[in-house]
Amino acid sequence: MSEATTLSRRTLLKVSALAGGGFALSATMPMVARAVGADAAAPAELTAFVTIAPDNTVTIIGKNPEIGQGIKTSLPMIVAEELDADWDLVKIEMADTNMAKYGPQLAGGSFSTPMNWMPMRQTGATARAMLIAAAAQQWGVPAASLSTEPGKVVEKASGRSATYGELASLAATMPVPDPESLVLKDQDDFRIIGRAIGGIDSPKIVRGEPIFGLDTQLPGMVYAAYERSPVFGATLVSADIDAAKAQPGVIDAFTVKGNGNPEELVDGVAVIASNWWLANRARSALKPEWDNGEWASHSTAGYAAKAKELMDGGQSAQTFGERGDMAAALASAAKVVTADYSYPFLAHVPMEPMNCTALMREDGVMEMWAPSQTPQGGLASVATYLGLPPEKVIVHITRMGGGFGRRLNNDYMVQVAAIAKEMPGTPVQLIWSREDDVRTDFYRPAGWHRFTASIDADGKMTGLKDHFVTFDLGESPFNPALMAPDTFPAKLMDNLLLQQDMMRTAIPMGALRAPNSNALAFVTQSFLDEVAQETGKDLPTLIMEIVEGVEPEPTTMGFTGPTPGFNPNRLRAVTEKVMDMANWGQPVADGRALGFGYYWSHQGYFAEVVEVSLSDSKQVQVHNVWCAGDVGNQIINPFGALNQVEGAIIDGIGQALQLAVEVENGAVKQSNFHNYLLPRMPMTPQIHVEWVKSDNSPTGLGEPALPPVIPALTNALFALTGKRVRSLPIDTSLFG
Amino acid sequence: MAFTVTINEETREIDAPGDMPLLWALRQELGMVGTKFGCGIGMCGACTVHLDGQAVRSCSLPLSAIGDKKVSTIEHLAQSEVGQALQQAWLDDDVMQCGYCQAGQLMSATALLNNNATPSDDEIDAAMQGNICRCACYKRIKTAIAQVSRNEEDTANV
Numbered sequence: 001m002s003e004a005t006t007l008s009r010r011t012l013l014k015v016s017a018l019a020g021g022g023f024a025l026s027a028t029m030p031m032v033a034r035a036v037g038a039d040a041a042a043p044a045e046l047t048a049f050v051t052i053a054p055d056n057t058v059t060i061i062g063k064n065p066e067i068g069q070g071i072k073t074s075l076p077m078i079v080a081e082e083l084d085a086d087w088d089l090v091k092i093e094m095a096d097t098n099m100a101k102y103g104p105q106l107a108g109g110s111f112s113t114p115m116n117w118m119p120m121r122q123t124g125a126t127a128r129a130m131l132i133a134a135a136a137q138q139w140g141v142p143a144a145s146l147s148t149e150p151g152k153v154v155e156k157a158s159g160r161s162a163t164y165g166e167l168a169s170l171a172a173t174m175p176v177p178d179p180e181s182l183v184l185k186d187q188d189d190f191r192i193i194g195r196a197i198g199g200i201d202s203p204k205i206v207r208g209e210p211i212f213g214l215d216t217q218l219p220g221m222v223y224a225a226y227e228r229s230p231v232f233g234a235t236l237v238s239a240d241i242d243a244a245k246a247q248p249g250v251i252d253a254f255t256v257k258g259n260g261n262p263e264e265l266v267d268g269v270a271v272i273a274s275n276w277w278l279a280n281r282a283r284s285a286l287k288p289e290w291d292n293g294e295w296a297s298h299s300t301a302g303y304a305a306k307a308k309e310l311m312d313g314g315q316s317a318q319t320f321g322e323r324g325d326m327a328a329a330l331a332s333a334a335k336v337v338t339a340d341y342s343y344p345f346l347a348h349v350p351m352e353p354m355n356c357t358a359l360m361r362e363d364g365v366m367e368m369w370a371p372s373q374t375p376q377g378g379l380a381s382v383a384t385y386l387g388l389p390p391e392k393v394i395v396h397i398t399r400m401g402g403g404f405g406r407r408l409n410n411d412y413m414v415q416v417a418a419i420a421k422e423m424p425g426t427p428v429q430l431i432w433s434r435e436d437d438v439r440t441d442f443y444r445p446a447g448w449h450r451f452t453a454s455i456d457a458d459g460k461m462t463g464l465k466d467h468f469v470t471f472d473l474g475e476s477p478f479n480p481a482l483m484a485p486d487t488f489p490a491k492l493m494d495n496l497l498l499q500q501d502m503m504r505t506a507i508p509m510g511a512l513r514a515p516n517s518n519a520l521a522f523v524t525q526s527f528l529d530e531v532a533q534e535t536g537k538d539l540p541t542l543i544m545e546i547v548e549g550v551e552p553e554p555t556t557m558g559f560t561g562p563t564p565g566f567n568p569n570r571l572r573a574v575t576e577k578v579m580d581m582a583n584w585g586q587p588v589a590d591g592r593a594l595g596f597g598y599y600w601s602h603q604g605y606f607a608e609v610v611e612v613s614l615s616d617s618k619q620v621q622v623h624n625v626w627c628a629g630d631v632g633n634q635i636i637n638p639f640g641a642l643n644q645v646e647g648a649i650i651d652g653i654g655q656a657l658q659l660a661v662e663v664e665n666g667a668v669k670q671s672n673f674h675n676y677l678l679p680r681m682p683m684t685p686q687i688h689v690e691w692v693k694s695d696n697s698p699t700g701l702g703e704p705a706l707p708p709v710i711p712a713l714t715n716a717l718f719a720l721t722g723k724r725v726r727s728l729p730i731d732t733s734l735f736g
Numbered sequence: 737m738a739f740t741v742t743i744n745e746e747t748r749e750i751d752a753p754g755d756m757p758l759l760w761a762l763r764q765e766l767g768m769v770g771t772k773f774g775c776g777i778g779m780c781g782a783c784t785v786h787l788d789g790q791a792v793r794s795c796s797l798p799l800s801a802i803g804d805k806k807v808s809t810i811e812h813l814a815q816s817e818v819g820q821a822l823q824q825a826w827l828d829d830d831v832m833q834c835g836y837c838q839a840g841q842l843m844s845a846t847a848l849l850n851n852n853a854t855p856s857d858d859e860i861d862a863a864m865q866g867n868i869c870r871c872a873c874y875k876r877i878k879t880a881i882a883q884v885s886r887n888e889e890d891t892a893n894v
């Protein structure tokens with residue numbers, strides 16, 4: 001029980017039949033549930049994940065937003081496991097946004113699994129204990145003489161049993177056990193965790209049933225398009241509102257004053273119509289005039305030139321990591337390796353374009369249907385913007401057509417709230433065009449690095465220096481433009497000097513799947529491969545040398561609960577596993593070569609090997625990817641887990657080969673899938689995944705498989721061609 | 737302007753401008769939201785429907801261009817044997833992650849197998865490369881199509 005943290009902290013298990021972990025009884029028993037302690041005065045203090053109906057149906061609440069990462073299936077699997085439910089009788093219902101009832105609800109950072117593993121187990125175990133207590137009372141036997149089988153309490157001695165449905169109403173009157181008293185299942189006895197279970201919504205999806213945010217339909221609903229400047233930081237001077245209003249199907253058009261914060265609301269014009277296509281088309285009649293201010297001169301080419309100037313200047317604004325004496329290491333080095341690396345801005349482009357539906361109700365409540373990865377943050381932003389108390393904003397969480405970090409920002413929620421508040425009583429669905437999405441995203445920050453490594457006469461890497469040029473994102477507590485000083489291998493260098501310069505920009509930046517790591521894995525693992533080449537060894541060998549004698553770091557209390565520190569044994573295990581899988585070091589087919597990449601991010605250890613060739617036209621062809629991953633001692637749902645890894649690998653390959661967002665004259669040049677080239681089916685390699693189980697609680701899989709595939713690919717290209725890719729996306733002219 | 741269109745074997749009246757793409761008529765004039773909006777320029781395939789059995793991008797098909805041709809959408813897919821087999825394969829192989837593109841993927845896959853019951857690997861790639869899956873479930877999509885194709889072949893050989 002040492003892992004139990006978040007439950008007690010959040011008082012999720014308040015004594016009440018409706019309490020956290022316990023269960024709300026079905027609709028047929030409301031008075032029973034109420035009578036035993038639901039405190040009507042403070043319903044927000046209650047939490048309910050499990051409801052059991054007399055017909056034995058177990059309804060489990062899916063607390064976290066579903067963006068395709070499978071969490072709506074996997075968290076309820078954990079609850080059902082400890083409840084010892086019959087999975088065939090389980091129904092899953094999506095929670096509404098409610099911090100007090102459900103705790104943090106977010107889809108990001110691969111947090112959901114580590115953060116909820118123990119609370120969801122305890123929630124299920126609590127309900128099971130109450131069902132056993134009910135049977136004990138009914139039969140007049142000690143609870144200790146009873147056990148459970150899927151969906152029922154059994155007394156082995158007598159052979160009698162009662163289904164959960166039969167016991168539910170009595171169980172609701174049992175005292176909620178102290179979390180510390182709960183006995184969790186031995187993991188060897190798991191029946192549901194570890195079973196490959198299809199996504200809970202998948203049957204609806206293949207039938208085309210309404211399930212996504214964009215599928216929200218309400219009586220009398222109208223559709224909104226939002227015209228804003230493609231230049232970041234611009235303000236609206238004027239627009240021809242009347243011309244837009246005169247367009248076919250247009251119901252209304254009005255200007256919306258922003259607050260200058262792109263995470264909330266920027267200046268624009270809302271166009272409302274009976275059909276979104278008509279609203280969107282009418283935007284062209286607005287002919288808006290913008291004050292683009294100082295930012296209209298900014299460009300990615302300009303940033304790249306400025307970065308080079310800063311790196312060449314040598315004088316860095318800020319030292320963010322220092323150990324030993326890097327100057328001395330360089331002075332005494334037998335060999336010095338230096339190289340510049342860079343990566344571009346990237347957009348998220350989830351398949352479901354940004355949208356949100358809002359109704360300013362006549363009772364003063366703003367009700368919303370939001371595809372958001374952070375619905376609690378969105379609720380707070382909307383409440384603040386409208387000047388409403390949070391309890392006057394209701395946010396229903398819809399399934400999302402992808403997130404990838406884009407929906408961590410809730411600008412579209414504030415936007416539709418700003419529009420809907422002008423039309424009380426009328427539901428408004430705001431939809432962004434794909435062009436809106438590509439051109440007004442929160443981009444993965446571009447970055448530039450000048451690395452220098454010192455190598456001694458024995459071929460040992462003795463120090464690392466990085467002059468990093470990135471962007472100033474202000475006071476943001478989470479900054480996807482930064483490099484942590486404990487990034488691998490910096491954290492293990494005897495001599496280290498990390499310096500950075502910050503450039504100012506109005507380009508909004510945010511977290512893209514495996515933030516920071518998706519860029520830093522490329523630059524650090526590629527540069528290490530250069531160092532390895534210079535010392536006549538391969539990258540896995542160099543990495544093993546770097547971690548030689550390094551002890552595992554202790555477990556600390558992190559955002560998701562107890563968090564194991566860096567463990568070189570886990571690194572070794574995945575590295576050795578993938579080398580074995582890929583026959584690393586053995587001859588490969590003519591015209592092909594292998595590359596290796598490793599990264600630890602989001603608590604997952606991943607080592608990957610990529611096999612590439614070049615076509616006659618010098619196009620990069622990825623044939624095989626081998627992947628070994630360690631995300632702890634359980635793969636909760638092998639179906640979803642493998643899907644995440646396969647998708648992350650192809651996502652990473654796509655980033656490496658063909659994705660970049662460029663800015664010219666203060667605006668993004670790319671606009672849609674004809675010039676922002678996502679991977680397509682013919683690019684799909686063979687992907688071979690194996691899990692390395694370690695004695696750690698399970699952690700998330702949305703992200704950590706992505707970062708290493710990029711350097712594994714570029715390192716393979718070096719092995720094949722002798723040409724080093726130091727900038728993304730890969731410029732194939734490098735290969736002649 | 738009013739158009740009479742045959743959709744999923746039903747005659748539907750749509751009162752909308754002739755240049756309105758079928759996608760937006762389906763979703764917001766008829767309330768059939770199974771067909772998805774992804775890009776609006778025919779580059780992602782999320783909006784794929786069948787027009788006389790062939791896969792077309794409904795975001796780029798104006799109402800005025802439909803004429804007498806028959807429209808079929810994801811909501812009707814289970815009515816066809818191949819469509820139903822693909823839906824089941826999608827579930828058996830747990831093809832999807834977010835699932836948003838899958839209506840379009842299924843419509844393209846069904847059109848492919850209706851035209852060519854036993855496509856080669858390259859033929860699957862060629863027929864499906866117009867459909868983007870941002871979650872990159874391509875490996876599973878391909879496996880599911882190949883599985884249904886093999887089953888068809890087995891049945892034919894009996």
